Amino acid sequence: MPKIEEMFAYITHEPGDPDDEGLTAVRGSSGVWVPMVGADEERMMSLKLTAQGIANITRQKITLVKFSVRTELETIIPNRHPAPSASNQNE
Numbered sequence: 001m002p003k004i005e006e007m008f009a010y011i012t013h014e015p016g017d018p019d020d021e022g023l024t025a026v027r028g029s030s031g032v033w034v035p036m037v038g039a040d041e042e043r044m045m046s047l048k049l050t051a052q053g054i055a056n057i058t059r060q061k062i063t064l065v066k067f068s069v070r071t072e073l074e075t076i077i078p079n080r081h082p083a084p085s086a087s088n089q090n091e
Helices: 041-045 048-058
Strands: 009-013 022-024 025-027 033-035 062-067
Touching: 009 041, 009 048, 041 062, 048 062
Parallel strands: none
Antiparallel strands: 009 022, 009 062, 025 033
16 A cells, blocks of 8 residues: 555535635445545545535535645554454453
């Protein structure tokens, strides 16, 4: 897997306030909201029709943006002991 040097996101703009924006999301098959973000521009372009559909339904402008400055804030390392599995959490 290549190192992620840039991220892309579909941003929804609040009508009447150009400074009020948020991540555009779609509801996944499990019912969980999934933000429309990714590190692959081609994959993000493949979501363009979905973004257009959301814009049509919500009547809100949606913009595909690219973030290209990488700042590492924190690195989380695995604990020495593995996390409990679902099967032994009920014991």
